Every structure is written in structure tokens, then in C-alpha cells.
Amino acid sequence: MNAPNQSGWKPTTPEAGDGAQGGLATTTGNKALMLEEPLIFEIADNQTTGVDLPEVDAGAADRLGGMARDADIGLPGLAEPEAVRHYTRLSRQNYGIDLGFFPLGSCTMKHNPRLNEKVARMPGFADVHPLQPVDTVRGALGVINELAHWLIELTGMHGVAMSPKAGAHGELCGILCIRAALEARGDAREVILVPESAHGTNPATAAFAGYRVEDIPATPEGRVDLEALKARLGPDVAGVMITNPNTCGLFEPDMRAISDAVHEAGGFVYCDGANFNAIVGRVRPGDLGVDAMHINLHKTFSTPHGGGGPGSGPVVLSKALSPYGPLPYTARTKDGVVHLVEEESADEFAREHFGGPLSHFGRMTAFHGQMGMFTRALTYMLSHGADGLKQVAEDAVLNANYILRSMEDVLHAPYAHSGPCMHEALFGDKGFAEGLSTLDLAKGMIDEGYHPMTMYFPLVVHGAMLVEPTETESKATIDQFITAFRSVAERAKAGDESLKTAPHYAPRSRLDETAAARKPVLAYTDPQ
């Protein structure tokens, strides 16, 4: 790694007219704005740095107790211009919401307002340490508490645990609250019921928390089968995990009856809040008998997905579960002061302000949660206000129904007959020509300039395609998408073989995932 690009790697240069992208070959393998980019390990070396630091004699001060490093680490370095170019080139091989329509069902890919980014970078939020004396971070605690207030009001719940780091972490928090509440009354239960259509995180979470997972069947209308659920409830069932609106994009009209039945049997109701965008400001889960629900701030409240995180998953809790949340938490007392309640003060604080000790189940993470996401989400909520958030849900649902009704004559829409959908429209692959699949259609959409919809989820519909437009798309954008979607769907039904090798215009054609898994290459190795 001493010489730059020791490996001699260069972009593959396809023969003229050859390769998925076609066209004339170039010497570099680049095609104008389509630029190939090697790995940093192939272009950088261990002598270059893009940061100016003092030349310190590493041996001069040594109190490392004999642990001083002697071996090279093998980290490549680039000067700033080369580093900026490397990552800028990489970025151009990515699709993002800023580039175009991203109807990825269940993921709520809405516009990420830039004011949120600006606020998160204010020094009083970005440059404070989590263990500073509390008097020096009253504003940060104020943000947490103000956000908590919004979440409680929007959901009609009683309390909220702010520290979970993402949706799945929030699920774990909610299930641990349920477990703690049951244990507090000496009631060991073993089973969590989860509908077949649930996100994979639900059963994984319940299992992680030590529960046995059992499926709840669905009705032909794509809803939870209330009678089957009632029949299964009993003294061994700790609770149910239900997504509402569900993953078929439908509201569970029996939600209140489900909650009542579960409560009557001594269990608790966990609601997966991944789809809260459909009902924010219009329906409060607390009014439906929910005991715990995580809220993905990176979905409903517009914090960026960042290519896979960070997220943030606060969990709102019913009155019955509120005493069992994790530490730390913040609370505003009658004098208006926001307190940070940690291990040392939890019992005293609770006695003073809640009239009894809390049965908190402990800490789920170091520090206080995703502050950088809290500032962004609160900024977003304040921008929209109560009126704007209601409009968010209405426009998101309107857009999804518009797509559903504009597509149902060309694509199989398994639940379209049972009424309107919520914020996402679900289709299946029925009627596709032999040999063509949902995957082919999705890859065809890439060539049309769209990020594909969610594929093969939920599992209850064959070849599922879940389309979630969100509220931040214009009618013109959606109309153009519908035109493209219809045309690619018609090609799939007509047996257009060219879809099998789509995408043809992306930075890469289809990647060999089987080979990647069979002989995994998960880190760069220097050439020998």
C-alpha cells in the first residue's frame, strides 16, 4: 500500500456495443457524468493525510504502559481534494429522495427539510457532552421534553421513553416494559402473538426479549382475524404486536375490540408505529387502547434515513406501562423545570413527583438517546403544527389512494375491493407473464428513473409490491410515476424479456448476490 493504486485496478472497459449499458466504449470506462471510482485502498497510501496536525515525536511522551503500537494499521489517507472527489463520485451512484420519487412502502421516504439540518448543527445542540452538569444543558433537556410533549399529545398516550435508538430498539423497549409490568404483578407469561403480515423486527424483538412467538392469522380482507385472536388469548399470552395501519396498508377497524380482548385476558397491546404517518394528527393510538408504540422519527417526523440510519425510536406508553420505562428519562415538574432522571435520582424523584417508586427496567443505551434526531423532529413538528400534521396524514392517504385507483385495472390489487387504503397501496404479481416477476418489474422502474417500491413484503401477498408515496410529492410527480408504472406493468404482463436484464441504465446491472453470500468478501485485502 505504499505506492498509490498498487493493485493497478481500473474500471472495466466494456467492448463497444457490449454490456448492459451499451454504447461506445471509452478508455477510462467512464461515460461523461457516469464516473467509475476505485476503492480508497486502491488510490490512497499511508503517507498522505488530509488533516494538518503537529509533527509529534511519538516516542517523546510515552505513558502507554508497554501497550504502544508497533505494527502498521494499514489505513489509506487522501488529501482533501481527492477525498472530497472520492465521496462525491460515490454519492452520484446513489438514488435519494432529493433526486426523485422514492415510493418505498413501509419506509416513509418523505422530503427531509433542510431547516432541520441547520438546527441540529447549532452549537448548543451539536457541541454539548451528554455528561455535562445538568445546569449547562437545560436547553437540550428542554428539547427532549418539548418533543416528548408533542409525542404524547399526538398519540393520546400517558408517557414516553425517549432513549431507544431506532424502531427495532423501540420495539424492544416496549416489549421490555410489558415484561416488567407483568413481572411486577408476579405474572410470568411466555407468548407474544404477532400477525403473519408483521415486519420481521416484531418476531425478532419478541424472541430477543425471551418470548415465544405465535402467528395470528389474517382474514381474506387483509386484517387481523379477531375471532382467531380471541380464541388464542389466555393466561400464557403476554401481549400482541400489531401494526396499525397494517403492512397491507389497511387500517385495522377492529383495533379497539382487539385491545379490549387482550386487556381482558390480562395482556398488553404493542403497536408498531412504523405506519404512523397515515394517521398522525387524525387518529390517536391511545384512543384505540394501545399500551406501547414506537415512533420512527426517521419516518413520520422527517429525520433523514442516511442510507440506513441513524434512526430514533421513542416509545409512547399507556398509563399502565408508564412506570416501567427505561432510564434515563426527563420530566418537567410543576415549577416548570425540566429534570434529567438517572440511576441516582430515579427513586427519590418518583417518590416526590409520582407518589411512589418507579419500577424502571434499567438502561437500554448509554446516555440519553438520539439528540440529533430530536432536534430535527421537533423542528419539523413546529414547522407543521397540529394543523399541518393533520394535512400530512390526509395528503399521504390521498396520494396512496390515487395511485391505487389509477393502477388497479392493470395490476392485481388484492384488497382494493375492501375499501380505501391508508398511506400505501399494495399490489401483487398475479397476471404477470410466465417467467417475469416482481423483481423484474422493480428493476424496470429503476430504468424509468424511480426507486422501486418495497418488494415481496408483506409476505401474505404473492409477489407483493408496496407503494408509499408520502405527502411530499406533487400531483404532477405522481401522475408521471403512474404513467411509468402502468407501462412497466403492461410489459411484465406481456412478457417483455428485456425486463429480465433490467436495469440497463443504472451504474451497475444486476449484482450476483448468490456469489456474494457463498464466498463472502467483507473487507479489502492488499494484493500480495
Next chain:
Amino acid sequence: MRYLPLTDTDRSAMLDTIGASSVDDLFVDVPEVARLDGPIRDLPMHASEMAVEKHMRSLSKQNLAAADAAFFLGAGAYRHHVPASVDHIIQRGEFLTAYTPYQPEIAQGTLQMLFEFQSQVARLYGCAVANASMYDGSTACWEAVAMASRVARGKRRKVVLSGALHPHYAEVIKTMAKFTKDEIAGSEPSIQAQPDNEGLIARIDEDTSCVVVQYPDILGRLPDLEQIAEAAHAKGALLIAVNTEPVALGAIKSPGELGADIVVGEGQSIGVGLQFGGPYLGLFAVRDPKHVRQMPGRLCGETVDADGKRGFVLTLSTREQHIRREKATSNICTNSGLCALAFSVHMTLLGEKGLRQLAAENHRLACIAADKLAAVPGVTVLNDSFFNEFTILLDGDARQIVRDLADDKILAGVSLARLYPHVDGFTGGLLVAVTETTTEEDIETLCSALKEKLS
């Protein structure tokens, strides 16, 4: 509203297409009892960009930013200079507004970055394979404990924690163990110049799935991981090494080369910033590739496309929740992608040379601080060895002194009493961290303030 493009004309045209008379028709499935008739009371109405920014700025100003103080806090979160280009790159919309790279043909930017990130972390940790990130160091640490239990096929029930593991990390492990029924053998750190390796080793037995050791530890000391690894391996247990300051690894031996089997840590120091505790960046790596299939979280791997061009994909997903559901190795889905990008860009700017210089500069300044503090009457430096953070013992109540000094814009460190509220005898203990952002003038300020307080 500035984020909503639909006009009223659009809305009525779309309702016509749908065949609904109003948007209320689309919410018919919601039971009557749960329908709200208007905007939720007790919440404000929408506000302009200018008004919202003003409100948030006023909250921001109620905090004392580290840049405005003489700053010495660490204990798992460190203040380092992040080059301006890092923030520029992570704000590019193609990275910021992308999703998890499930469609690899149009996500090569994120995927190649993750492959580079994994490679950088693996090298830094002295490991074979690193994953594409976890939420933070504390949750990565818990996931490592859970993984060790899987490697032992659930036949070993005991987890031995070093007393000098970050107390929040230990708390997270204890929280989760309540539900998995692992037995946690832990303790508080003993306040002495050297970590108690012998005491730790004595607690490892045939029922131990793993030993968890922080390096450098919570008091800033450097335990001999090699000795602990040998002892753990002799009993058939795994060594999990935890690092909360990746900059240290530019100066000290990697945990992997010392024999740690799983190395986890907090990556926040490189590229991410303080942010009042999150989002941070969990790092997770294994020394032996045979353990890869027991790892939690996403992994990015190299492959080729249909034209034979090199490309990258998420791989080995049969470990993950969306495929395996209740049999998954973890329930993790979203991780810390954008923080991983920040880490990777910053690490690329540093390179081997920069990271080593950065580490040397941190250590040099920490040595100066330790010497100057040792000369203050009423201050004793505990550590024989340290990297950029060490423990001092004050003749006084460290927690109160920290609070008092904050009034003069001196953030003196993290008191042990804040970290261990239920342990007696830690009253005078104070963790002091020094990085390249600390000036010699800051050190003088701290020393004179302590001199005054303790006289």
C-alpha cells in the same frame, strides 16, 4: 404549508379519480370513537421557517457549548476536531436522503462506502471482519455478549464483566440479561493505579461464555488484554474487548492483535461529534472469520454484476430479522449509516499518518495535563498509564466542584460520583480527558481553578 406540494385543485381532482367526496371518506375504517374532528388542541399551529429557527436557537442558547468552555469531558464521548469536508459530504442529498441499500444497482455509493468503512474498522481493531455499524458502543457491547452466548450454543450462562467497563455499558448488559437469564458477574472498578487483571481472571470459569474488558478502561488505564485473552481461551470463553476512544488505537496495540475475539466500541470520536449523546456509531468486529455468521447487523460484501463489473451488495442476510424473523441473530434493522459515512470520510482524511499524529498529539497533551494537575495541592493522579484520559483524586467533592467550575465556563471532567451514584468512596474521583482540541491555556485554567477550590 411549505413541505406540502398538493393544491386544493389537485386534491379535488384526485378525490374525483378515487370516487370519494371528501378525504374523510378515506378514513372510514377508523372507528368513530377514535376520529378527531379538528387539529389536536394544546399543540401550536404551523410556523414559518424564521419563527421555528428563532425558537430552536433560543433553546440552543440555554446550553453551554464545549467550544465556549475549557473542556475536559470524556467517559465514552470525546470532543475532537472534525474537518469541514466531513459535514459537507454527509449533507449531500445522495447520501443523506438515501435508504438502506436494498436496491444495489442504484446504491453503489452507500455500499462501496460501507465496504470501505468495514475494512477501515477491521484494520483499526486488528480483526478480520467488521459489520456496517450498530446504534452505539453500548448496544454493540450488549450484542457482542448475546453473540458470545450463541457461539457457546447457550451452554455457558455466565458473563464476566471487568469492573472497569463503562457503567452505562454494564447497565445495558444487565438490563438485557434480566430477560435472557444470563448470569452477570460484574463489579465496580477498584481505585488503583493498575487494573485488577488477576481478580478478573479469577472469576473466569468453565461456565463463562465471555469476558468483557474495556481498553483503555473507564479510568483511562490500559489493561493487559493479552494476559486476559489467554486466561479466557484456556477456559473456552471468548474475550470481548470494548473501546470507547478509537483515536487511542493510533497509539496502542489493537485489541485483535492482543487476542480479543470480538471487538466492539464507540466510533463517535471520528467524524461524528458530541451531539449530547447521539446519534453515535457502534463498531462491531470479529477476529476470526469463522464467527461471521453469528454476527448481528448488516454486512456489505463484494461481488460482480451481470457484466462482470465489480460491485457491492448487502450479504449474509439470512442472519437478519427480515429473513429469519424470530430466529434472527438480532432484531436490528436501521443502524448508523450516515455516522459510518462521517467516520469513514474523517478516517480517509486522516489516513495512517494522520491518525498516528492525532493520537500522538492527544497523548502529548494528556501527559502535560497530568503533570500539571499532579503539581496542584490536593490533586493526585491515579494512573500509571493512560492514553488521553486519566483519573485524578481530589481532596474534596468532585461532583460539586465540577458543578461550581461550570459557572466559570470550565467543564472540568466527569466525576466518578456521576457515573457510580450508588458506590461509596468515589467522592473525590474525577475523569479528565484531553484531546487535540484542548489548549495548554485550557489546562492552566483548570489547574488554577482547582488550586483555588482545593486551598
